[in-house]
Amino acid sequence: MAKINISDNIFAFVPITTQTILGSHVQGKANFMALGWLTRINFKPPMLAICVNKGNRSCDGILENKQFSINVPSKDMVAVTDYTGLVSARKTDKSGLFEVFYGQLEAAPLIRECPVNVECRVVESVELPTNYCFIGEMVGVHADEEALTDGAPDPDKVKPFVLSMPDNRFWALGECVGKAWQEGKGLKQD
Amino acid sequence: MAKINISDNIFAFVPITTQTILGSHVQGKANFMALGWLTRINFKPPMLAICVNKGNRSCDGILENKQFSINVPSKDMVAVTDYTGLVSARKTDKSGLFEVFYGQLEAAPLIRECPVNVECRVVESVELPTNYCFIGEMVGVHADEEALTDGAPDPDKVKPFVLSMPDNRFWALGECVGKAWQEGKGLKQD
Numbered sequence: 001m002a003k004i005n006i007s008d009n010i011f012a013f014v015p016i017t018t019q020t021i022l023g024s025h026v027q028g029k030a031n032f033m034a035l036g037w038l039t040r041i042n043f044k045p046p047m048l049a050i051c052v053n054k055g056n057r058s059c060d061g062i063l064e065n066k067q068f069s070i071n072v073p074s075k076d077m078v079a080v081t082d083y084t085g086l087v088s089a090r091k092t093d094k095s096g097l098f099e100v101f102y103g104q105l106e107a108a109p110l111i112r113e114c115p116v117n118v119e120c121r122v123v124e125s126v127e128l129p130t131n132y133c134f135i136g137e138m139v140g141v142h143a144d145e146e147a148l149t150d151g152a153p154d155p156d157k158v159k160p161f162v163l164s165m166p167d168n169r170f171w172a173l174g175e176c177v178g179k180a181w182q183e184g185k186g187l188k189q190d
Numbered sequence: 191m192a193k194i195n196i197s198d199n200i201f202a203f204v205p206i207t208t209q210t211i212l213g214s215h216v217q218g219k220a221n222f223m224a225l226g227w228l229t230r231i232n233f234k235p236p237m238l239a240i241c242v243n244k245g246n247r248s249c250d251g252i253l254e255n256k257q258f259s260i261n262v263p264s265k266d267m268v269a270v271t272d273y274t275g276l277v278s279a280r281k282t283d284k285s286g287l288f289e290v291f292y293g294q295l296e297a298a299p300l301i302r303e304c305p306v307n308v309e310c311r312v313v314e315s316v317e318l319p320t321n322y323c324f325i326g327e328m329v330g331v332h333a334d335e336e337a338l339t340d341g342a343p344d345p346d347k348v349k350p351f352v353l354s355m356p357d358n359r360f361w362a363l364g365e366c367v368g369k370a371w372q373e374g375k376g377l378k379q380d
Contacts, residue, residue: 002335005293005332006333010329012341012343013260014230015238039229046201051230051239078373079374086378101193126325131233138203140197142193149357152196161368162206164363167344167345169369170368171345171364171365171366174363174364175361176359179358181275181358183360184270185276187273188277
């Protein structure tokens with residue numbers, strides 16, 4: 001099969017990730033922004049990395065307060081999730097979009113409508129050319145009881161959606177195609 | 191709906207991400223490892239963050255060579271992808287598992303069987319308690335011609351799979367549930 005070098009379109013590759021809503025405080029008020037660039041970054045203690053464009057007010061708010069939340073919307077929240085990424089806090093007050101609650105952190109607003117909510121305290125901020133990477137220790141996780149199986153969020157119940165770029169499509173999860181740390185056992189030569 | 195504080199099970203939340211295979215050189219040889227903790231981290235120039243446990247030989251190799259590759263397997267590669275995460279380079283030579291090719295970087299082995307391949311040069315290494323976060327500038331992207339639409343990898347053709355934790359399931363993409371930066375326009379009050 002022919003491989004094509006598409007390095008002239010180097011923006012072409014972006015890993016698919018859960019579409020989330022980032023919560024922060026901006027000038028003392030809750031603010032929300034669609035966020036698709038995030039990953040777990042440390043196993044123990046559990047930490048998340050989120051990557052925010054420097055032009056966003058959320059970036060200013062997190063630099064100031066060193067706290068943020070990650071909220072996981074269900075696929076029935078596609079429109080409102082997308083809306084939080086279309087309008088800027090510079091022009092539109094997004095504090096009333098959702099029913100907000102708080103856990104331990106006073107500047108990490110959590111969205112009641114989202115089945116899973118995580119509150120994070122920033123332990124390191126990495127400045128890059130156009131974005132900040134905020135590394136946050138997870139200090140609290142909250143979830144709808146209906147979204148849990150054996151005490152952990154279950155994708156079959158949370159019904160999250162993921163974002164692919166640069167085609168910019170949202171996807172529901174499809175069929176389960178295997179179990180991690182299981183499927184490969186048949187290839188072991190022990 | 192009742193919110194449950196599941197902070198006693200704080201490992202419970204992990205964002206869903208593309209399951210990839212990390213390529214690196216370890217003691218001069220190609221090595222591969224299943225990797226699900228990654229994200230785009232900077233828009234321009236395009237950079238990826240990957241998060242690797244310090245106990246992995248891949249971590250040593252990347253610290254030494256400052257280069258790595260990200261390879262995106264199709265869902266028909268679930269077993270071999272998982273296998274790369276089950277066996278350690280300490281005990282098993284994984285250099286012959288795939289047909290390897292190289293782009294610009296001599297220590298970023300690319301997997302021909304994977305429809306999308308990215309070569310990265312490390313620009314920053316962030317040491318955390320149990321993991322390293324390597325921030326890599328994307329210097330080359332390669333793809334199967336059959337995986338592209340308008341010059342960019344198309345999820346409908348790449349057929350990637352994603353990993354959810356802590357249930358450790360691999361998922362194909364399901365139905366498209368909307369377009370990003372589009373679905374929310376109806377909520378704008380202009």
